[in-house]
Amino acid sequence: MPHRGRALLHGPVPEYIAEHFTRIAGAWHPTDNPDGYLGLCIAENNIVWDLLEAAVRKPRDVPARAFAYDDFAGSLTFREQLARFLGTRLAGRELDPADIIVLAGAGSVLETVFYSLADPGESVLIPTPSYAGFWMDLETRDALHIVPVHTRSRDGFCLTIESLERAMVSAPSPVRALLLTNPDNPRGSVLPPEHVASIVDWAVEKELHVVVDELYAFSVFEPDSFQSVLRTRSRLGERVHWVWAFSKDFAASGLRCGVLVSESEQLRTAVRGQSYWSCCSGDTQYLLGELIGDEHWVSRYLRVMPERLRDSYDAVTRELDYRGISYVPAEAGFFLLLDFREHLPDQTHEAADALWRRFLEQCNVNLTPGSACRILEPGFMRLCHAALPKEAAPVAADRIASAL
Numbered sequence: 476m477p478h479r480g481r482a483l484l485h486g487p488v489p490e491y492i493a494e495h496f497t498r499i500a501g502a503w504h505p506t507d508n509p510d511g512y513l514g515l516c517i518a519e520n521n522i523v524w525d526l527l528e529a530a531v532r533k534p535r536d537v538p539a540r541a542f543a544y545d546d547f548a549g550s551l552t553f554r555e556q557l558a559r560f561l562g563t564r565l566a567g568r569e570l571d572p573a574d575i576i577v578l579a580g581a582g583s584v585l586e587t588v589f590y591s592l593a594d595p596g597e598s599v600l601i602p603t604p605s606y607a608g609f610w611m612d613l614e615t616r617d618a619l620h621i622v623p624v625h626t627r628s629r630d631g632f633c634l635t636i637e638s639l640e641r642a643m644v645s646a647p648s649p650v651r652a653l654l655l656t657n658p659d660n661p662r663g664s665v666l667p668p669e670h671v672a673s674i675v676d677w678a679v680e681k682e683l684h685v686v687v688d689e690l691y692a693f694s695v696f697e698p699d700s701f702q703s704v705l706r707t708r709s710r711l712g713e714r715v716h717w718v719w720a721f722s723k724d725f726a727a728s729g730l731r732c733g734v735l736v737s738e739s740e741q742l743r744t745a746v747r748g749q750s751y752w753s754c755c756s757g758d759t760q761y762l763l764g765e766l767i768g769d770e771h772w773v774s775r776y777l778r779v780m781p782e783r784l785r786d787s788y789d790a791v792t793r794e795l796d797y798r799g800i801s802y803v804p805a806e807a808g809f810f811l812l813l814d815f816r817e818h819l820p821d822q823t824h825e826a827a828d829a830l831w832r833r834f835l836e837q838c839n840v841n842l843t844p845g846s847a848c849r850i851l852e853p854g855f856m857r858l859c860h861a862a863l864p865k866e867a868a869p870v871a872a873d874r875i876a877s878a879l
Contacts, residue, residue, distance in 0.1 A: 494841055495841055503863070503870065511839065515859050516857070516862075517859060518859050519809065520723065520784070522783050522787055523783055527727075534766075537758060540757065547751045548576040548577060553760040554576075557575055557764075557767070560768075561705065564773075565692055565703040567705075568705075574736050574737060578733050578755060579733065579754060580720060580728075580731040581733035582611075584720070584733035585733075586613070588742070589617050589652065589654075590616075591746055592686075593619050595617070596618065596648050599651065600643065602634045603848065604659075604855070605656070607847035609621065624639055624642040625638070625851040626638060628855075632803075634666075651684060652684040653674075656687075658694065658806075658808055663806060663810055663811050672707060675704065675715060685714060687717050688718050689703055692724060696785040697781075697806065698777075701807065712738060716739065717736040718735055720732060725766070730759050788860055791868040792804075794871075794872035794873075798873070800813060801813070803855075809859050809860060809861035810843075810857050810858060811857070814854060815856065816855070818854070822852075824846045826853060831844045838874035840875060
């Protein structure tokens with residue numbers, strides 16, 4: 476087998492995800508399986524299906540065009556629907572459907588965009604703690620080099636221009652882009668718009684491209700606390716590109732629909748040239764277009780969904796507080812960082828991974844290891860509270876506390 480194939484034999488899938496899919500058949504149930512597996516490592520919103528079910532079952536009068544070839548980068552009809560939805564709900568201004576590209580999930584969008592922005596071996600800046608999957612998205616087939624921009628807990632994990640400068644100087648190859656996530660995963664924090672503006676301005680001045688990942692744009696406990704870069708910048712320009720998907724805010728990770736907004740004609744042309752291999756299905760585009768086109772339903776959903784997330788977060792943090800388990804407060808997303816540093820015999824990632832393994836084997840609880848999120852300090856782990864009903868929170872917290 477050639478080198479590319481051999482490199483994939485052990486797979487890029489992290490151990491915690493492999494364990495999740497191995498154990499999911501024995502998932503926890505309050506009465507049927509009270510000792511079952513608690514998978515709190517996958518960032519999914521599984522507490523809103525009752526809001527979605529009727530809406531996604533309704534538009535089944537699927538037109539014939541959904542079964543035919545269409546624009547591989549998204550049908551014009553769907554891109555027009557997205558332009559209206561995103562323009563009204565996030566940007567506060569009109570968006571041009573020509574600036575929008577649709578592919579099969581945010582991972583496909585990121586891989587395709589960065590394939591076009593950098594050559595193999597070149598570098599991309601990614602602040603940490605980070606979403607674990609970025610390494611798979613950018614390094615597996617794009618063969619890029621990720622340069623972590625480390626932040627520290629003592630500074631509130633604050634990303635600064637100085638830390639970006641240091642990371643850029645230390646990069647082993649030319650830095651072509653910055654990938655910035657807001658709201659943040661794994662911390663569930665929201666960057667103020669002026670902070671985002673200063674970071675983006677710095678990157679543009681350095682002639683870098685900036686890809687702004689706003690996958691949790693609507694999953695904010697207090698929606699007014701977040702402002703999209705689509706709103707704060709009247710024009711994105713040639714170097715700022717925006718990524719979103721239905722997977723998080725609409726709890727539709729299985730439908731695989733990611734969105735790129737870019738005003739760079741060159742980038743859009745390059746991404747379109749690869750879109751054949753990562754199209755979003757016509758049926759999915761039709762379904763989601765009908766969903767976001769229903770103004771009455773979507774208004775209620777985008778009001779109730781963040782309220783559910785806040786309720787889920789409050790439920791799990793009450794249990795953590797009761798049992799004396801430390802965590803970093805969050806204000807968005809489906810997750811928060813637990814802080815187990817005081818429980819480590821040694822301040823090493825090996826000791827932290829051993830504790831993660833103990834939670835898994837002894838408690839049947841799966842958290843996201845901090846090492847997967849490239850957290851510089853060992854002892855942090857991500858807990859995805861919306862992955863399970865809030866009734867599971869006391870069970871998870873009790874099991875974790877017993878292991879400690």
